Amino acid sequence: MIPIPLLVALFLAFAVDGPSAPPxxxxxxxxxxxxxxxxGLLISGLSFAVGLGTAWRVRRRGYATSRxxxxxxxGSRLLNVGTMAVYGWMIFDRGWPGVVLDAWGWRGSILVDDLLIVAPFLLMQLCYWWxxxxxxxxxxGLSIARSGRATARHLYLKERQSLALILPIVSLFVIRNDVIGRLWPRWETNSWSEPVDLAVLGVGILLISPLFVRLAWPTRxxxxxxxxxxxxxIARRSGFRFTDILVWDTDHLMVNACVTGVLPQFRYVxxxxxxxxxxSPLEIAAVFGHEAGHVAHRHLPFFLFFFVGCLTFLTLTSPVLNGLESWIATVPGLDLASLPTLRGVVEGVLALACVGVVFWLVFGEISRRFERQADVFGCKAVSCGLTDCPPHFDFEDDEPEAPGPPxxxxxxxxxxxxxxALASVxxxxxxxxxxxxxxxxxIASRIAFLQKLIDAPEREVLFQNRIRRFRFGLSALLVASLAAAGAAHWLGLLG
Structure with missing residues (x-):
């Protein structure tokens, strides 16, 4: 449920210095x-081409094939990447922030300037969904001939879901960029302001986002x-504490579940x-156990640590790019007046490439391992604890207040x-x-992994040990990288 495209867009818009050309x-x-x-029209046109083209192919064949x-x-993934790339081009090549802040005179306003800067991305994303x-x-297998009301409701639900994720992020960015800048202007000139701000923003988003999800998403x-x-x-057996279990209204379009909230006082399933x-009820219980597993294994705090740590590392090492302009100036036949713009474009592309590589390779590997760890927890949630079952004992008939065996x-x-349950989803x-x-x-690889545990239960202990070593090694590497980058930044060795 992490809005990766939105986070990348916000990083490009606010965390990377753009070109210094006049507005x-x-x-x-x-x-x-x-x-x-x-x-924006390009992304919109491609989105409708992919969607309507798929509908035309299904109608021509008479049914939807796996291909x-x-x-x-x-196509949807390429559109997501294209949306981020086009937005980065708007920011660094077309100077969109300069248009909003200086040409239109919104600099210094609270919230309005930030929303206008992000507006092209949000509109492109809306057209992509549409x-x-x-x-x-x-x-x-649904008709698109008379889908006006269904489409409007789909976009409404998408906007509500995105609103829950956008509001805490944008609110904290506004506090950082506008409120703190006005009350403590000297803080913005401090070389450690951006790394500290990123850490505080990340923790703040993780803590308050569940409240926005509860208010903005259509739930009961x-x-x-x-x-x-x-x-x-199951929650009592696993020691899983939460505020409430919510039914998430997706207009019956999405078979999914999620958990939000690090603190149990603001945690919702x-x-x-x-x-x-x-x-079935048993399959729902297994899915519920999967979500509880993310909390039991502290996946959410680790994701926050990894995300904030990587952004802080990129921020600390960003002065390395200061020499880009002098290097670009050596390109023969280049118009020197375009140097600031080219520097911004190159810097934006490099930043986006770094973020993309980190998320695609490292974040993807972390997420896949954590999913399997949560899968194992989901299996345990509906397990009787006997490796030689069946017969299988179901804990449904426990007394309401009885803790049950762990x-x-x-x-x-x-x-x-x-x-x-996985196959059904x-x-x-x-x-x-x-x-x-x-x-x-x-899904097939996850099921195959679980099936191997039936014949060899000892694999689970080995798997859990590998996860622990992986987390420790990655944490140590990230901390060492941050320490080295921080020391180099402090000593002025990065430019």
Whole structure:
């Protein structure tokens, strides 16, 4: 549920220094705005081409094939990357922040200037959702001829979901850029202001985002009944504390679940309406256990540590790029008047490439390992603890306030229940089980890993030990890199 494209867009807009060229005026201003509009129209046109093209292929064939689903997924990913690339081009080549802040005179305003700077990305993202939605409907076997109301509701739900993630981030950026800048102007000139601000912003976002999710997402509390009591029993067995279990209204379009909140006082587990309808109570309990596993293994704080640490490292080492302008000036036949713009473009491309490599390789590897660790926890949530079951004992009939035995060992029935839940989620979402996912891995590979634990339960101990060593090694590497970059920054060795 991490909004990677949004985080990259905010990083490009506010965390990377843009070109120092003067703001455009007159005809140059009109040209800059027209180029920004053209970039937005390009992404919009490609989005509708992918979505309507998929719908046309489905209608021509009469049904959706696995290749059509795969092509839609690939097209959507390329559009996501393209949206970020076009937005970076707007920022660094077309000077969009200069248009908003100086040419239009919004510099110094609170919130308005930040929203206007991010507005092109948000509008492109909205058009991306709109265009690809037609392809999603066709893949699900739904007609697009009379989908106006459904499309409006889909975009409404998407906007509400994004709002929950945008508001805490934008609010904290506003506090950093506007409020602190006015109250403590000397702090902005401090060389350590950006790294410290990034750390504080990251912690703040992680702490307050659950409140925004609760307020902005269309949710309702899961009513009392057999399902809620079953989930509460699992929570007691695993020592998992939460504020509430919420039904997440997706208009029955998404079979999914998530957990939000580091602190138990502001922690919510969200189960989509379609997931509750499509899965059996035992399978829902296994999915609930998966979300509890993310909390039990402290995945959310580690993600925060990794994300903030990487951004802080990039911020500390950014002075290395100060020599770009003098290096670009050596290019033969180059107009010296365009140096600031070219420097901004190159800097933006390099920053985006660094962020992309880190997230695609390292973050993806972390996320896939953590997903498997949470999968194991989900199996344990519906396990009886006996490695030689069946017969399988179900804890559904525990007394409401009885703590129940703690979750300890896996059992074959528990593994099978969670594997079936994974397969059902893939089927209901129209996902090819063999399709790769850089964040989660393929459903087939996750199920195959769990099935191996039935024949060799000792693999689980080895797997958990490898995860611990991986986390420790990555943490040590990141801390050492931050220490080295901080020392070099302090001594002025980075330029």
């Amino acid at each position: 455009p005026e007159g005809a140059d201003l009109i040209e800059a705005v027209l180029w920004v509009v053209a970039g 059509m689903r795969r092509d839609l997924v690939i 265009g690809t939605y037609y392809g999603e409907r066709a893949i699900q 509390s899961l009513p009392d009944g057999p399902l809620r009591r079953r989930l509460e029993t 969200l189960l989509s309406d379609a997931l509750i309808d499509a899965l 979750i300890q060992a896996l059992c074959p029935a528990g593994i099978q229940i969670f594997s079936e 893939a089927h209901q979402n129209g996902i090819d089980a063999t399709a790769r996912s850089w964040r989660h891995g393929s």
